[in-house]
Amino acid sequence: MKNQSRRSFLLGLATFLGVAATWSGLFGSLVQSSLAAPAKGKDVPLPAGETEVTTADVVANAIGYNPDSTKVDVKSNPTFKKGQDCSSCALYTKTNESWGKCQMIQVGLVRSHGWCRSYNKKA
Numbered sequence: 809m810k811n812q813s814r815r816s817f818l819l820g821l822a823t824f825l826g827v828a829a830t831w832s833g834l835f836g837s838l839v840q841s842s843l844a845a846p847a848k849g850k851d852v853p854l855p856a857g858e859t860e861v862t863t864a865d866v867v868a869n870a871i872g873y874n875p876d877s878t879k880v881d882v883k884s885n886p887t888f889k890k891g892q893d894c895s896s897c898a899l900y901t902k903t904n905e906s907w908g909k910c911q912m913i914q915v916g917l918v919r920s921h922g923w924c925r926s927y928n929k930k931a
């Protein structure tokens with residue numbers, strides 16, 4: 809009897825851990841894809857031969873580049889104002905609807921709806 813309840817417990821635990829791991833994997837994928845997902849409209853693919861600027865870029869990291877301006881932490885970025893993004897920044901040169909070149913960052917393209925602390929509204 810004792811062995812049977814122990815076996816039931818272990819079987820239940822293994823099932824629970826399996827379900828938890830599956831949900832964790834699914835949830836992790838959803839969170840990751842939502843971070844990479846565009847904030848506005850439909851994302852136009854990165855032009856052929858171009859690379860995406862990520863926060864791994866030293867300059868992008870230093871200026872606090874966020875590929876999604878709707879997810880900017882306003883507490884640590886008090887200069888951020890809702891509606892600001894790369895597409896309305898004077899340092900941005902549009903490549904297509906979703907991507908453009910930032911004068912601050914040497915390599916790669918930033919997202920049109922990204923934002924960083926060097927934002928400078930176009931005149």
Ligand code: SF4
Pocket residue numbers: 871873893894895897898899900909910911912918922923924925926927928
């Ligand atoms: S400087 Fe302007 S274009 Fe460059 S990342 Fe910052 S907000 Fe975007």
